[in-house]
Amino acid sequence: MLQKHPRKYSLRSLWILLLITLRSRSVITLALVIVIPTSITTVLILGSEVVQGRVSEVSDIVTGTTVVARVTRTSGVEGHIIASITDATISNGEDSVEASVVVTEDVSDYLKFFKTRVIKSLSKFINTSIGIELAQTLKVGIGDYVTVCLSNSCKNLIIDSIHSCRCILDYSLLVRSNLSVGPALVFRELPREVIAFGILASTSGDLSKLMYTLSVMTMISYIVLIYLGFRRLTSSIRNDVFLIHELGISLRSIRSHFAIVAATLSLLLSLYGTALGLVITHLSIWVLRFLDVYLPLRPTLPYPWLALLSLMIAAIALPVGYITSRSWEYGG
Amino acid sequence: MGAEWLIATSKCLGLRTIAVIAASVLLLAIALTLISGYVMSLYSFYDELTLPENVRDRAVVFMGFSLAPFTSLIRISTIDSLISNVSSLISDVGYEVITIALVENESVIVRGVDKDFLRKYVNYSVIDGTDINDRCYACAWVGEGLARDLNVGVGDVITLHSLFSRTPFILRVKGILRIQEPYDYEVIVPYRLGQLIRGTSGDTASIAILILKNGVSLSEVLSKLSLPSTKMPYLLEKVFIALKRLGKKVEASTYRYASEVLIERLGIPRNTLIAITLAIVFIASIGSYIVGLVPFILNKEELELIHEQGVARRKIKLTIALIGIATITVAYLIAKPLTYALSNTLYASVLHHRLSLVTDISVDIAIPTFISLFYVLGLIMGDVSED
Numbered sequence: 001m002l003q004k005h006p007r008k009y010s011l012r013s014l015w016i017l018l019l020i021t022l023r024s025r026s027v028i029t030l031a032l033v034i035v036i037p038t039s040i041t042t043v044l045i046l047g048s049e050v051v052q053g054r055v056s057e058v059s060d061i062v063t064g065t066t067v068v069a070r071v072t073r074t075s076g077v078e079g080h081i082i083a084s085i086t087d088a089t090i091s092n093g094e095d096s097v098e099a100s101v102v103v104t105e106d107v108s109d110y111l112k113f114f115k116t117r118v119i120k121s122l123s124k125f126i127n128t129s130i131g132i133e134l135a136q137t138l139k140v141g142i143g144d145y146v147t148v149c150l151s152n153s154c155k156n157l158i159i160d161s162i163h164s165c166r167c168i169l170d171y172s173l174l175v176r177s178n179l180s181v182g183p184a185l186v187f188r189e190l191p192r193e194v195i196a197f198g199i200l201a202s203t204s205g206d207l208s209k210l211m212y213t214l215s216v217m218t219m220i221s222y223i224v225l226i227y228l229g230f231r232r233l234t235s236s237i238r239n240d241v242f243l244i245h246e247l248g249i250s251l252r253s254i255r256s257h258f259a260i261v262a263a264t265l266s267l268l269l270s271l272y273g274t275a276l277g278l279v280i281t282h283l284s285i286w287v288l289r290f291l292d293v294y295l296p297l298r299p300t301l302p303y304p305w306l307a308l309l310s311l312m313i314a315a316i317a318l319p320v321g322y323i324t325s326r327s328w329e330y331g332g
Numbered sequence: 333m334g335a336e337w338l339i340a341t342s343k344c345l346g347l348r349t350i351a352v353i354a355a356s357v358l359l360l361a362i363a364l365t366l367i368s369g370y371v372m373s374l375y376s377f378y379d380e381l382t383l384p385e386n387v388r389d390r391a392v393v394f395m396g397f398s399l400a401p402f403t404s405l406i407r408i409s410t411i412d413s414l415i416s417n418v419s420s421l422i423s424d425v426g427y428e429v430i431t432i433a434l435v436e437n438e439s440v441i442v443r444g445v446d447k448d449f450l451r452k453y454v455n456y457s458v459i460d461g462t463d464i465n466d467r468c469y470a471c472a473w474v475g476e477g478l479a480r481d482l483n484v485g486v487g488d489v490i491t492l493h494s495l496f497s498r499t500p501f502i503l504r505v506k507g508i509l510r511i512q513e514p515y516d517y518e519v520i521v522p523y524r525l526g527q528l529i530r531g532t533s534g535d536t537a538s539i540a541i542l543i544l545k546n547g548v549s550l551s552e553v554l555s556k557l558s559l560p561s562t563k564m565p566y567l568l569e570k571v572f573i574a575l576k577r578l579g580k581k582v583e584a585s586t587y588r589y590a591s592e593v594l595i596e597r598l599g600i601p602r603n604t605l606i607a608i609t610l611a612i613v614f615i616a617s618i619g620s621y622i623v624g625l626v627p628f629i630l631n632k633e634e635l636e637l638i639h640e641q642g643v644a645r646r647k648i649k650l651t652i653a654l655i656g657i658a659t660i661t662v663a664y665l666i667a668k669p670l671t672y673a674l675s676n677t678l679y680a681s682v683l684h685h686r687l688s689l690v691t692d693i694s695v696d697i698a699i700p701t702f703i704s705l706f707y708v709l710g711l712i713m714g715d716v717s718e719d
Contacts, residue, residue: 033619033622040612068500070493085489086504087470087504098468099468099470100470100502115498134469165499167499167528168497168525170528171470171525185502195493195494196495198434202438203439203682209680210680210682210687213680214363217363218616221362222359222360224355224356224359225360225620225622228356228622231630232622232625232629235629
């Protein structure tokens with residue numbers, strides 16, 4: 001009968017093997033060594049999701065204002081301004097500082113773009129404008145000369161404007177010229193949350209990377225224990241396996257079926273562990289309320305990660321199940 | 333019979349069983365030490381950023397009372413008036429402005445420093461370029477570690493975007509510094525430039541570092557400042573003073589850890605964090621239950637034999653327990669230095685600052701204790717004649 005219907009008996013033995021395994025007391029031990037690391041791993045991963053969520057929240061708080069940012073893309077960028085900027089030694093003959101020299105085609109446009117106030121100016125047409133802090137440091141004013149030294153050459157410029165913005169431009173010298181002192185830099189107005197998000201995302205990315213590393217370490221630390229769990233399971237169902245073998249199914253087939261059972265069982269247990277980790281995380285968020293910490297987030301597990309974790313456990317269980325069932329062939 | 337049962341049971345176990353127990357415990361202990369160590373290190377991370385390594389045991393730090401790190405400011409005039417009573421105990425005061433900025437699309441810490449204070453109290457050397465110049469408003473100096481991470485060198489131009497300034501900062505890297513923590517992974521700028529990046533000016537700073545004179549204790553300074561040190565029953569090694577403005581008055585509170593200033597605003601004191609860490613260690617140790625079953629898995633027949641020869645189950649289990657606990661202890665002692673070595677290769681960092689493992693004595697005791705506890709539980713539940 002077995003020779004006539006090998007597939008039918010094969011499936012039946014697979015099913016019986018699954019039932020035997022589930023009924024065995026040792027499946028609880030196996031459950032422990034799979035559920036615990038998967039739930040801890042899930043909590044760690046969800047922890048990083050919570051951090052990422054906070055990043056989005058915090059960066060939303062800073063909406064409504066804009067900043068000027070340097071952009072690298074020059075084509076198709078509307079509402080931008082271009083300048084070349086370098087550091088130079090600026091002196092009044094007696095005293096000197098190192099500060100930025102901004103060279104641009106239209107100083108007035110540049111000041112307007114950066115919302116910088118012109119405090120004093122000889123005319124509307126500005127050739128050289130000095131920041132108020134720089135002017136005070138060098139003790140210069142409208143009509144005074146400053147010497148600007150770049151690399152090996154120096155040039156005298158007459159100041160015809162003083163500007164103020166409570167920003168770095170207060171320590172800068174703006175010069176009207178078509179010449180360039182360095183690569184052309186493009187500046188554009190962007191919503192402030194772009195910068196906020198950039199800063200926070202970079203930081204939270206570091207924390208997420210750490211959480212993922214720790215979750216991998218947790219899984220690795222349990223590999224030996226998972227092996228031992230399967231050893232115990234195969235030992236406990238040995239007698240039932242020999243009964244199936246006496247019905248005519250080869251030990252080799254039984255071992256292959258057990259590997260499939262092991263993978264299936266591990267997949268189910270890892271899903272259970274993941275669900276448990278999700279419950280623990282949500283419970284922890286709820287408990288934090290009593291410590292006056294309110295997190296409106298309800299993190300959900302990223303599905304690619306869920307699939308990866310479960311498949312990884314199943315992939316480990318498949319060969320481990322097959323290897324540990326070797327003991328049946330030795331009668332031990 | 334004497335101790336013959338002890339020897340007989342020990343011989344049954346064999347090297348393979350002990351090796352399996354040791355390997356399982358080693359891997360588990362490494363994972364638990366890493367998890368607890370990094371969780372604790374995140375808590376002390378802010379401490380390391382606010383106190384220079386050199387002066388950690390003889391400095392008091394004043395900082396603002398804020399929810400988010402690197403956002404609080406203090407008034408220099410407030411500090412001056414607060415410390416006027418203790419001027420005889422202090423040798424120096426330094427101010428720094430600390431903020432996080434986006435530098436070439438990476439979040440880094442930017443620190444505005446007083447060059448003279450840095451020279452005096454922080455060990456550093458200029459390995460490339462020139463030394464810090466207070467009169468440069470377009471210059472930046474980069475710690476060696478960060479320069480490597482960002483792949484920048486002397487002469488490079490970096491763009492810095494700050495949350496507190498509408499305009500970007502175009503700065504030239506003037507020097508690479510070989511400098512102690514926490515500066516080695518930061519962008520260092522002159523103090524005034526640091527204020528501009530932080531969006532502040534004049535009388536403000538992020539932190540004030542008071543350097544105490546030789547022989548002056550922290551408790552002495554706190555008591556002269558009329559600040560309670562009763563909150564810290566431990567031997568005072570370092571202290572942070574957080575200033576909170578309440579109307580016209582400034583209230584000062586003392587803390588042992590900088591992060592407590594932030595975390596307490598969230599209502600999570602350090603002890604709660606330790607309790608959570610211990611809970612994680614406890615749950616993760618449950619897997620060692622199966623380690624207790626290892627002898628009954630690998631040496632079932634040998635143990636059945638000596639049991640049939642007259643050795644009681646109780647004595648067999650006692651022997652296995654003693655050997656197991658000894659193995660667990662040795663494995664944990666080996667795991668600890670291995671974990672530290674592994675953490676150096678894992679390269680965990682926040683804001684480019686390397687996270688180093690921080691342990692607490694309670695966690696150090698808890699790990700082998702919990703593992704042993706569940707090992708013994710597994711041993712009790714297992715049986716020599718079990719199928």
